[in-house]
Amino acid sequence: MVHKPKIKAPNAIDVHVGSRIRLQRGLMGMSQKTLADGLGVTFQQVQKYEKGRNRVGSSRLQAIANILNVPVTYFFEEGPGYSSSPQVSGAFRELTQFLDSNEGLALNRAFMQIQDAKIRRKLIELARTLAKEPSE
Incomplete structure (x- = not known):
């Protein structure tokens, strides 16, 4: 054996x-x-x-x-x-x-490259809308 x-x-x-x-x-x-x-x-x-x-x-x-x-x-x-x-x-x-996750890491890197805070806030709102999550 x-x-x-x-x-x-x-x-x-x-x-x-x-x-x-x-x-x-x-x-x-x-x-x-x-x-x-x-x-x-x-x-x-x-x-x-x-x-x-x-x-x-x-x-x-x-x-x-x-x-x-x-x-x-x-x-x-x-x-x-x-x-x-x-x-x-x-x-x-x-x-x-x-x-x-690969997607999370890529999204984080891209997000941190955005210099304009207004655009970052708009992107967060877009993500919340797409996720159907209410805004805070």
């Missing part, structure tokens, strides 16, 4: 840390290759970190935090075992889900 090695599921904290790396990297408009070059690893390794398949060691996490210009604690915020007020938690989860 041949035993196949069990494939271990990624740890929930490793998955969360990876998603936070991806989120911050995306918010900065940084490619996986650029982050990988800064760390001295391959972009495939960065992919594995971001998916939680490979655990990020403490010194490597500090290096990632430095490159992404965030404190190390950023990677653990809202993760398993993290406690905050329910209102902050819900809003943060919503924001993270939005920015974790």
Whole structure:
């Protein structure tokens, strides 16, 4: 009888840390290759970190935090075992889900490029109208 090695599921904290790396990297408009070059690893390794398949060691996490210009604690915020007020938690989860999508990230980048505040407000109103959400 041949035993196949069990494939271990990624740890929930490793998955969360990876998603936070991806989120911050995306918010900065940084490619996986650029982050990988800064760390001295391959972009495939960065992919594995971001998916939680490979655990990020403490010194490597500090290096990632430095490159992404965030404190190390950023990677653990809202993760398993993290406690905050329910209102902050819900809003943060919503924001993270939005920015974790390709569309959300692209929309955020484009929106931040609009210099005129009046146009940004009009765009928000358009989005609310399209979503059939009442204005505040």
